[in-house]
Amino acid sequence: MAAPTNFSSRNQVAPGAAGRLSRNPSAPWRHIDLLLLGCVLAVCVLGCLMVFSSTRGSDPTAFDTTLVAKQALFMGIGIVLMAMVALVDYRRYREWAPAAYGVVLLLLVMVVSGLGSESKGSQAWFQLGPFQLQPSEPAKIVVIVMLASLLEQFNQELNVQRLIMVLAVPGLPMALIMLQPDLGTALVFVAITMGMLLIGGVQGRHIAALTLLGIVGVGIVLNSGMLQEYQKCRFTSFLETESRVCIERDASYNQDQAKVAIGSGGWLGAGLGQGTQTRLGIVPEQHTDFIFTAVGEELGFVGSGTLLTLLGLMAWRIWRAAQLARDPLGTLICVGVLSLFVFQVFENVGMTMGIMPVTGIPLPFMSYGGSSTLTAFVAMGLVMNVHMRRFT
Amino acid sequence: MKKDAPGMRLSILGIVVVALFTSLFARLWYLQVMATDEFQVVAQANRVRVVPVEAPRGRILDVTGKVLVDNAISVQVTIDRTVLEKLEKDERATVLASLAEALSRASKAKTVADIETDLANQRYSPYVPVPVASDVPEDLKIWLDERAAEFPGVSAVRVAVRYYPYGSLGAHVLGYTGQINDTEFEGVADSDKPYTLNDEIGKSGLELQYESYLRGTPGTREIEVDAANEPIRDIGGDPPIPGDDVVLNLNIDVQAQAEQALKTGLTFAQRRACAGCKGGVVAEVGSTVVLDARTGAVVAMASYPTYNPADFIDGISDSEFAYLDDPANFSPQNNYAIQGQYAPGSTFKPFTAEAGLSAGILTPQTTINDSGSFAVPGCTGDSCIFRNDNGKAYGTVNLSRSLTVSSDVFFYGLGARFWREQDALGGPEAFRSLLERWGFSKDTGIDLPYEQSGRIPSPQWLTKFCQEVDCLEATWRTGDNVNMAVGQGSVLLTPLQIAGAYAAIGNGGIVWTPYMVKQILDGVTGEVIKTIEPKELSRVELLPEWRAAIVDGLQGVTTREGGTATGAFSGFNSVAYPVAAKTGTAQVGSKKAPNAVFGSFAPAGNPQYAISVLLQEAGYGGTTAAPVARRLYDVLSGSIPLTPAPLGGKFDDLTTLAPEPGDVRD
Known part of the structure; x- marks a missing residue:
């Protein structure tokens, strides 16, 4: 490797003055990961096309652009946000993280306390005029930065007390999110935490214990009254051993139709705008969580394989x-984003194909939605930030 | 912990990521490459709803090509439920209330509740508008079309309905159609022309018999629907194929004459007091059949009382249907020509005669002295004496003369001998067997539904009958044969069987299966796709000299002094068009007027037509039934011009059955 990771070097030379940037071969802007950026933009374009295809209306000639226009706006804002996040040296975020963490916790308390709006069984949104803010989305970023800074300080020395301190960071927002309740998003925090702990130096036996704890925890959540009945049914429907009450609720409908949409695509798909499952709205939530079914139906194996390849390339670049990364903080931030990104992709695409439970997790850069789109851009901004400052 | 541990752990994380993406690819490969066919089928079924489109029914034409049953355009008011259900509750109520009011103004009285009932009808596919009123005036269509915005989902559409250019003419033969019921639906489950629960189907007559030809092949409309089953657009389908046309042997002009003559005959019978009848004349029911004696083709078939098949369009009300089905109204739906079973009375005598001839107990030359009564040999008491009607003595009669004057005594003797000499004549069932060769006691096989088979009694039959029913006398006696010989007792024939058997006498012994339909024409191209050939039902070895003697006697009935129909045929051009006929007056009960019966064919030498007439409880055959046939022979022989059947089937007046004969007993 050209630049082996050096966790011991903590005192870095400050970046050169602005006037010398252009002549400095280690200037951050020279090291932007263009492949990652290209992949992000390509997926964004595909995402807009698919959002349009699944929201334009059920008539073959329908041309409703309301939602795709909003999504394009979110993406525009997201790109600006990504650039802004990348411009400020990520090491500065270490200082800002505690304050941001406090704000996010406050928002999460507010959203479950009755100020938030309820939709589809969970109270997870603030309605702000025509837009909705989902505080659990920015919480993902804040938790990644907080965990990274904490794990960096512990410097691979994680005893039980330190581990508990580390676990408290995602634990608080997770607990609030479970009150909404939103099991899927809570699981995202589990993935982030596990990934970052692995790299942050957790001991093997602690990992084993935590895994066991996680499985028991999910079991308890499913069997407690915390989740709505339909959420449980959706969550377990992919196992194809549905309980009677779930069959009555037709809980597997969404996943069954998603599989039909993807499966009917075949090699080349029905063609952009030609998918009937997509156009006729047969798969619910198709422009949001089930956007991958539109890709599968209309663009076939070639299209959805390309999308998975792009997402895979992004995972590789992260x-x-x-x-x-030049320091452990950068490594940990990237691992956090990688865990977040890969878990969301695998859970989302896996659920549309019937190999993962159905939970409300969006596909980054594809699913319609402001909070999740902006969060995905911010996360990529962090990765770009780390990548372009690897020599500084 | 070693310093390079994070690098190793990062590799582990990388491997996990690669594994996760690999599993996604594997699953994607399975869904989109390996199992795609199965999912494509489901996706297609998800979005397409197939709605049947009814095809026009075939027409029914008479032998000259005149259309007897056609399809006409009628305006129907329909409601599209998918549109209606999208309305607000009060808006929906307003639409229905205004529609009910508009329909009532157009004298199609409907309440909102009636419309709600129609809308709740599960027989209609949700994608098919439900009819709520039929045959509405054109004004209402215009009115509704102008106010389309006020009546969302409501349309006034033109639909094809059955149309009968000749009104009620031939109603019993043509039959009617109606909405398919559950039993019928099960019966046509395997039809290659699929039915839906709101389809119409032939219910009676030719509409029922030729359903498989008349019915068109429904087309389909493929509608694309969204997740909420809302129709989005039409995406294709197959056009409906019209049903085949059915061409009859029936001549509607002759049919009109037959119906008019029948109606007139019944009316005249009612007007006439029947001297010597055991009960009052009713004469509300009658039928007449005109066959082509050379083939069995049905030229005309009339039954009275009749009904108007147009009443069945768009469904008949329960009260109307009950009226048509009520014996108190003489069940106007019944086709008495094939469903009425009657004692033939003296019209049976030619067949008794032929049985005697072929059994060898009679020759054309045999004579007897008719003293007016016949005593069963070896039997004493009043019940052993059988008399001619009114006890009239005809003196010395041979076969021919006995038919002309209708001597019962001549035939009583024949009947008695069949029983008393049964050992020599082939056993107790021999008489029945000989008679059944004329097509009796079984279906003629006519291509009309609900035909009755009649009955020729015998000792065997009586034993079986008395096991099922309590009867006064379970033992067959000589007297039963005596009664049978003159078409009384338990003998039952349909008017169609009488006509068929008379045709057989005329044509030398061939009993043809009577048939209504001549050809089937392709509904689209008009090409003949099927021609129905005459079919023999049975054959009687009628020796020429036997036939000559019988025909001579029958000709005498209309021409000779003492002939029972000479009154009815007075002035008829019998030289140019000799009619061989037999009258019958069949007793049907001790308190009832007799049934008037007539069997005939003409021209006698080489007959073209055979006609039977039966008027229920109408008096003497020669007096009331014969004039009906006379009128038809006037027309068929050309002495009265055959006028075109009146469109709409409305007769100006009763026809003239001139000359009206006096009472003739037979």
Whole structure:
């Protein structure tokens, strides 16, 4: 490797003055990961096309652009946000993280306390005029930065007390999110935490214990009254061993139709705008959580395979950024984003194909939605930030 | 912990990521490459709803090509439920209330509740508008079309309905159609022309018999629907194929004459007091059949009382249907020509005669002295004496003369001998067997539904009958044969069987299966796709000299002094068009007027037509039934011009059955 990770070097030379940027071969802007950026933009374009295809209306000639226009706006804002996040040296975020963490916790308390709006069984949104803010989305970013800074300080020395301190960071927002209740988003925090702990130096036996704890925890959540009945049914429907009450609720409908949409795509798909499951709205939530079914039906194996490849390339570049980062903080941030990103992709795409439970997790850069789109851009901004500052 | 541990752990994380993406690819490969066919079928079924489109029914034409049953356009008011259900509750109520009011103004009285009932009818596919009023005036269509915005989902559409250019003419033969019921639906489950629960189907007559030809092949409309089953657009389908046309042997002009003559005959019978009848004349029911004696083709078939098949369009009300089905109204739906079973009375005598001839107990030359009564040999008491009607003595009669004057005594003797000499004549069932060769006691096989088979009694039959029913006398006696010989007792024939058997006498012994339909024409191209050939039902070895003697006697009935129909045929051009006929007056009960019966064919030498007439409880055959046939022979022989059947089937007046004969007993 050209630049082996060096966790011991903590005192860095400050970046050169602005006037010398252009002549400095280690200037951050020279090291932007263009492949990652290209992949993000390509997926965004595909995402807009699919949002349009699944929201334009059920008539073949329908041309409703309301939602795709909003999504394009979110993406525009997201790109600006990504650039802004990348511009400020990520090491500065260490200082801002506690304050941001406090704000996010406050928002999460507010959203479950009755100020938030309820939709589909969970109270997770603030309605702000025509837009909705889902505080659990920015919470993902804040938790990643908080965990990274904490794990960096502990410097691979994680005893039980330190581990508990570390676990408290995602634990608080997770608990609030479970009150909404939103099991899927809570699981995202589990993935982030596990991934970052692995790299942050957790001991093997602690990992084993935590895994066991996690499985028991999910079991308890499913069997407690915390989740709505339909959420449980959706969550377990992919196992194809549905309880009677779930069959009556037709809980597997969404996943069954998602599989039909993807499966009917075949090699080349029905063609953009030609998918009937998509156009006729047969798969519910198709422009949001089930956007992958539109890709599958209309663009076939070639299209959805390409999308998975792009997402895979992005995962590789994030992993590579983690590896190339000049300090543990950068590595940990990238690992956090990688865990977040891969878990969301695997859970979302897996659920549409019937190999993962149905939970409300969006597909990054594809699913319609402001909070999740902006969060995905901010996360990529962090990775870009780490990557472009690997020599500074 | 070693310093390079994070690098190793990062690799583990990388491997996990690769594994996760690999499993996604594997699953994607399975869904989109390996199992795609199965999912494509489901996706297609998800979005397409197939709605049947009714095809026009075939027409029914008479032998000259005149259309007897056609399809006409009628305006129907329909409601599209998918549109209606999208309305607000009070808006929906307003639409229905205004529609009910508009329909009532157009004298199609409907309440909102009636419309709600129609809308709740599960027989209609949700994608098919439900009819709520039929045959509405054109004004209402215009009115509704102008106010389309006020009546969302409501349309006034033109639909094809059955149309009968000749009104009620031939109603019993043509039959009617109606909405399919559950039993019928099960019966046509395997039809290659699929039915839906709101389809119409032939219910009686030719509409029922030729359903498989008349019915068109329904087309389909493929509608694309969204997740909420809302129709989005039409995406294709197959056009409906019209049903085949059915061409009859029936001549509607002759049919009109037959119906008019029948109606007139019944009316005249009612007007006439029947001297010597055991009960008052009713004469509300009658039928007449005109066959082509050379083939069995049905030229005309009339039954009275009749009904108007147009009443069945768009469904008949329960009260109307009950009226048509009520014996108190003489069940106007019944086709008495094939469903009425009657004692033939003296019209049976030619067949008794032929049985005697072929059994060898009679020759054309045999004579007897008719003293007016016949005593069963070896039997004493009044019940052993059988008399001619009114006890009239005809003196010395041979076969021919006995038919002309209708001597019962001549035939009583024949009947008695069949029983008393049964050992020599082939056993107790021999008489029945000989008679059944004329197509009796079984279906003629006519292509009309609900035909009755009649009955020729015998000792065997009586034993079986008395096991099922309590009867006064379970033992067959000589007297039963005596009664049978003159078409009384338990003998039952349909008017169609009488006509068929008379045709057989005329044509030398061939009993044809009577048939209504001549050809089937393709509904689209008009090409003949099927021609129905005459079919023999049975054959009687009628020796020429036997036939000559019988026909001579029958000709005498209309021409000779003492002939029972000479009154009815007075002035008829019998030289140019000799009619061989037999009258019958069949007793039907001790308190009832007799049934008037007539069997005939003409021209006698080489007959073209055979006609039977039966008027229920109408008096003497020669007096009331014969004039009906006379009128038809006037027309068929050309002495009265055959006028075109009146469109709409409305007769100006009763026809003239001139000359009206006096009472003739037979």
